[in-house]
Amino acid sequence: xxxxxxxxxxxxxxxxxxxxxxxxxxxxxxxxxxxxxxxxxxxxxxxxxxxxxxxxxxxxxxxxxxxxxxxxxxxxxxxxxxxxxxxxxxxxxxxxxxxxxxxxxxxxxxxxxxxxxxxxxxxxxxxxxxxxxxxxxxxxxxxxxxxxxxxxxxxxxxxxxxxxxxxxxxxxxxxxxxxxxxxxxxxxxxxxxxxxxxxxxxxxxxxxxxxxxxxxxxxxxxxxxxxxxxxxxxxxxxxxxxxxxxxxxxxxxxxxxxxxxxxxxxxxxxxxxxxxxxxxxxxxxxxxxxxxxxxxxxxxxxxxxxxxxxx
Amino acid sequence: xxxxxxxxxxxxxxxxxxxxxxxxxxxxxxxxxxxxxxxxxxxxxxxxxxxxxxxxxxxxxxxxxxxxxxxxxxxxxxxxxxxxxxxxxxxxxxxxxxxxxxxxxxxxxxxxxxxxxxxxxxxxxxxxxxxxxxxxxxxxxxxxxxxxxxxxxxxxxxxxxxxxxxxxxxxxxxxxxxxxxxxxxxxxxxxxxxxxxxxxxxxxxxxxxxxxxxxxxxxxxxxxxxxxxxxxxxxxxxxxxxxxxxxxxxxxxxxxxxxxxxxxxxxxxxxxxxxxxxxxxxxxxxxxxxxxxxxxxxxxxxxxx
Numbered sequence: 001x002x003x004x005x006x007x008x009x010x011x012x013x014x015x016x017x018x019x020x021x022x023x024x025x026x027x028x029x030x031x032x033x034x035x036x037x038x039x040x041x042x043x044x045x046x047x048x049x050x051x052x053x054x055x056x057x058x059x060x061x062x063x064x065x066x067x068x069x070x071x072x073x074x075x076x077x078x079x080x081x082x083x084x085x086x087x088x089x090x091x092x093x094x095x096x097x098x099x100x101x102x103x104x105x106x107x108x109x110x111x112x113x114x115x116x117x118x119x120x121x122x123x124x125x126x127x128x129x130x131x132x133x134x135x136x137x138x139x140x141x142x143x144x145x146x147x148x149x150x151x152x153x154x155x156x157x158x159x160x161x162x163x164x165x166x167x168x169x170x171x172x173x174x175x176x177x178x179x180x181x182x183x184x185x186x187x188x189x190x191x192x193x194x195x196x197x198x199x200x201x202x203x204x205x206x207x208x209x210x211x212x213x214x215x216x217x218x219x220x221x222x223x224x225x226x227x228x229x230x231x232x233x234x235x236x237x238x239x240x241x242x243x244x245x246x247x248x249x250x251x252x253x254x255x256x257x258x259x260x261x262x263x264x265x266x267x268x269x270x271x272x273x274x275x276x277x278x279x280x281x282x283x284x285x286x287x288x289x290x291x292x293x294x295x296x297x298x299x300x301x302x303x304x305x306x307x308x309x310x311x
Numbered sequence: 312x313x314x315x316x317x318x319x320x321x322x323x324x325x326x327x328x329x330x331x332x333x334x335x336x337x338x339x340x341x342x343x344x345x346x347x348x349x350x351x352x353x354x355x356x357x358x359x360x361x362x363x364x365x366x367x368x369x370x371x372x373x374x375x376x377x378x379x380x381x382x383x384x385x386x387x388x389x390x391x392x393x394x395x396x397x398x399x400x401x402x403x404x405x406x407x408x409x410x411x412x413x414x415x416x417x418x419x420x421x422x423x424x425x426x427x428x429x430x431x432x433x434x435x436x437x438x439x440x441x442x443x444x445x446x447x448x449x450x451x452x453x454x455x456x457x458x459x460x461x462x463x464x465x466x467x468x469x470x471x472x473x474x475x476x477x478x479x480x481x482x483x484x485x486x487x488x489x490x491x492x493x494x495x496x497x498x499x500x501x502x503x504x505x506x507x508x509x510x511x512x513x514x515x516x517x518x519x520x521x522x523x524x525x526x527x528x529x530x531x532x533x534x535x536x537x538x539x540x541x542x543x544x545x546x547x548x549x550x551x552x553x554x555x556x557x558x559x560x561x562x563x564x565x566x567x568x569x570x571x572x573x574x575x576x577x578x579x580x581x582x583x584x585x586x587x588x589x590x591x592x593x594x595x596x597x598x599x600x601x602x603x604x605x606x607x608x609x610x611x612x613x614x615x616x
Binding site for chain 1: 552591
């Protein structure tokens with residue numbers, strides 16, 4: 001958010017007529033009146049969850065009886081909870097998506113940045129998976145991954161697969177199969193952002209470099225990439241955080257299976273709350289996930305900035 | 312890629328040769344680019360196409376890779392639409408109601424709240440602004456859990472009578488997504504661009520703030536408001552998790568959530584679910600294709616901000 005503010009007029013006047021003061025009061029009331037419906041809903045559904053969720057993490061709660069304060073018990077139990085940690089490990093494995101999705105999106109953005117005929121058709125086509133619900137996309141890929149389905153057909157014909165068995169039913173490959181769907185759905189989204197980044201660089205620099213005899217590769221490394229730096233920073237941060245918090249695709253495609261191989265940290269959080277009705281324990285898991293995603297977000301931030309103070 | 316051989320460009324025959332060479336190279340480049348673009352487009356679109364043609368087949372080997380359907384019939388569509396277990400047409404209505412009410416409410420509330428934040432001076436303005444900003448950054452992992460508890464405690468899912476229940480269940484689904492922080496920031500940004508002189512002049516003429524908002528702010532920020540409305544519509548149409556978690560009457564489910572219900576009911580007949588999936592995608596594709604420019608503008612604005 002650019003934080004430009006309307007200039008605050010310095011009040012140099014002495015406490016003047018009551019008229020001015022009553023006008024200020026009226027303006028204030030009006031202003032809050034304008035904001036009231038929005039703020040009321042914001043408090044109820046955004047602020048309150050942060051406060052109450054934090055409190056719940058230190059309680060035992062099943063909705064029926066009132067929350068019972070248990071101190072750090074939930075966190076002690078979490079540390080020993082095998083299922084939770086395997087979920088965290090899977091969420092961290094999911095970070096594998098980040099570099100692939102960024103590199104592919106940059107590549108695709110550069111491709112669709114050319115002034116070719118019909119290029120807007122391709123841009124639109126790549127964006128179709130983005131605007132489709134994970135409910136639909138998850139189902140479509142679940143079918144695509146079925147035994148003797150299209151995915152296996154392609155893999156067998158390329159000689160990448162010997163035995164015709166569904167990738168989603170195999171504990172060794174299920175998580176990666178879901179990752180591919182995340183990648184497939186996300187490319188168009190980041191493509192649009194990188195396209196905006198590319199168009200803000202401008203062609204003059206690149207053209208000047210080409211005239212000076214720079215190769216395409218030199219132009220890419222020395223002009224395009226530095227110009228994209230701020231975009232790369234934002235995009236990889238977003239995809240890192242959403243990788244650690246992966247949930248919807250798991251919910252639709254595997255429900256954590258087969259044999260718990262696609263259990264992720266947030267799926268654990270969901271299952272504890274809505275399958276076992278342990279709301280306090282789930283809230284504690286949520287806090288740990290939030291901290292983990294924050295840490296990885298910071299690591300990512302440091303890495304993409306490369307210690308530089310721009311972007 | 313090698314650069315063209317060093318020649319003296321003042322001599323014309325060589326220059327012509329060079330030009331021809333460059334034309335050839337451009338053509339080759341374009342051909343390569345189109346090939347890659349087409350391959351990616353196939354990867355992106357084939358799953359949708361495959362689902363469409365499979366949903367049109369009456370029988371046969373359901374999951375196999377294919378380029379054309381083995382037969383065409385609307386049998387599966389009939390199965391979905393006349394489904395008694397999951398009332399598909401009712402879910403279409405639910406989605407339409409939820410999206411319409413949700414979009415109107417979130418646009419109105421954000422557009423109202425953004426006005427004082429952009430164009431009024433009052434104590435606490437900056438505090439409120441930064442508090443809202445902080446909410447974006449604060450982790451909200453327990454959001455689903457607490458909102459679920461809130462919804463139960465508010466009694467939105469209690470049974471009191473058919474009409475009342477319908478309204479409260481719609482409210483339960485829509486309310487958590489109405490206050491959109493992104494919407495507030497987008498619209499506030501647009502308001503910032505409205506010249507203050509216009510507003511001051513209207514105030515001197517004795518116009519009420521609500522009139523100024525309706526007659527000046529809204530019309531001048533229409534492109535942004537439209538972009539946000541489209542984003543919000545797509546988000547609402549696609550959201551399914553919240554509605555799946557709430558213990559709703561199956562009659563009340565919106566489409567995206569209902570589709571998952573459908574895949575459970577038609578576990579043995581995926582073709583019917585595929586037909587359902589096609590029906591869920593079509594409206595979004597129409598909205599997206601016809602309003603694409605606004606949509607992209609909204610996305611870029613939301614991230615850039």
